[in-house]
Amino acid sequence: xxxxxxxxxxxxxxxxxxxxxxxxxxxxxxxxxxxxxxxxxxxxxxxxxxxxxxxxxxxxxxxxxxxxxxxxxxxxxxxxxxxxxxxxxxxxxxxxxxxxxxxxxxxxxxxxxxx
Amino acid sequence: xxxxxxxxxxxxxxxxxxxxxxxxxxxxxxxxxxxxxxxxxxxxxxxxxxxxxxxxxxxxxxxxxxxxxxxxxxxxxxxxxxxxxxxxxxxxxxxxxxxxxxxxxxxxxxxx
Numbered sequence: 001x002x003x004x005x006x007x008x009x010x011x012x013x014x015x016x017x018x019x020x021x022x023x024x025x026x027x028x029x030x031x032x033x034x035x036x037x038x039x040x041x042x043x044x045x046x047x048x049x050x051x052x053x054x055x056x057x058x059x060x061x062x063x064x065x066x067x068x069x070x071x072x073x074x075x076x077x078x079x080x081x082x083x084x085x086x087x088x089x090x091x092x093x094x095x096x097x098x099x100x101x102x103x104x105x106x107x108x109x110x111x112x113x114x115x
Numbered sequence: 116x117x118x119x120x121x122x123x124x125x126x127x128x129x130x131x132x133x134x135x136x137x138x139x140x141x142x143x144x145x146x147x148x149x150x151x152x153x154x155x156x157x158x159x160x161x162x163x164x165x166x167x168x169x170x171x172x173x174x175x176x177x178x179x180x181x182x183x184x185x186x187x188x189x190x191x192x193x194x195x196x197x198x199x200x201x202x203x204x205x206x207x208x209x210x211x212x213x214x215x216x217x218x219x220x221x222x223x224x225x226x227x
Contacts, residue, residue: 009155033214045205045218052214091157101146101165101209102173103216105157 002027004094006106013082014114021077021109023092029053031097034068034075039089039108051075053097082113117141119219121206127225128196136191136222138206146209147189148173148216149181151202158205164189196226 003026013019025034036048049059051068059066063080079086092106122137140147148163150173160173164183178200180192189208193200203223207216 004157006157035215037218043203044220047215047217050214093158095214101148101163101216102160103148103150103158103207105150105159107155107157 002029002094002096002102002104004092004104004106006090006092006109008109009107010110010112012112012114015084016081018078018080019082019111019113021079021090021092021111023075023077023106025073025075025092025094027094027096029096029098033095033097035093035095035103036066036075036077037091037093039091041088045091048077079111082111084113084115087111087113119206119208119217121204121219121222123222124220125223127227128193129227130197132196133192133194134196136193136204136206136224138189138191138219139187140189140206140208140217141187142208142210142217143186144208144217145186145211146216147183148207148209149179149189149191150205150207151175151200152205152221153202161191161204193224196224198226200224201226 005024032053034051038046065078067076089108091108093103119140149161150158152158159175162181164170206219209216
């Protein structure tokens with residue numbers, strides 16, 4: 001069975017603070033993909049990143065960075081110098097390679113960035 | 116290229132009514148899915164399709180039907196709406212050559 005846990009229901013930070021969103025996953029598959037999506041107040045789902053299970057390199061994109069650790073089954077997301085526009089719900093998701101369409105989502109973390 | 120479109124954006128139904136949520140994509144994607152989003156539960160897969168004429172159940176299929184007669188369209192039918200189906204519904208599509216799913220803007224459904 002596949003499962004994604006985002007233990008942080010809600011996080012509040014002040015602008016310019018760094019914040020890390022945790023994601024822990026469970027799967028018995030050896031090949032899988034991990035994703036992060038952002039859902040701003042407008043409601044659409046915005047794709048942020050995809051990571052393959054066989055590629056443990058961390059990735060940085062501007063103020064965003066992702067730390068994938070297979071040993072702890074975690075795929076954490078850090079926002080550096082947060083901004084008010086980062087306020088959103090962030091979802092971590094897992095898709096086993098054999099299931100072309102089955103994304104398993106975590107419950108999401110609400111991030112509130114205050115000015 | 117409109118991507119994934121969904122209609123309607125909002126809908127209110129009475130218990131027992133039926134309706135169809137429309138989803139269309141113009142990217143020639145093989146894979147299409149329906150998810151529902153409920154507070155504190157993330158998104159859960161209702162039904163999915165790997166190509167025209169092929170559909171299968173996801174995690175929460177009860178109360179919903181789908182069909183895929185064309186590559187472009189993947190409608191979701193509620194045969195007899197229940198208050199438990201109050202949710203936000205997202206349609207998604209993906210090419211077999213890529214990893215990312217593209218989501219539609221969502222349909223907010225309220226069943227009273």
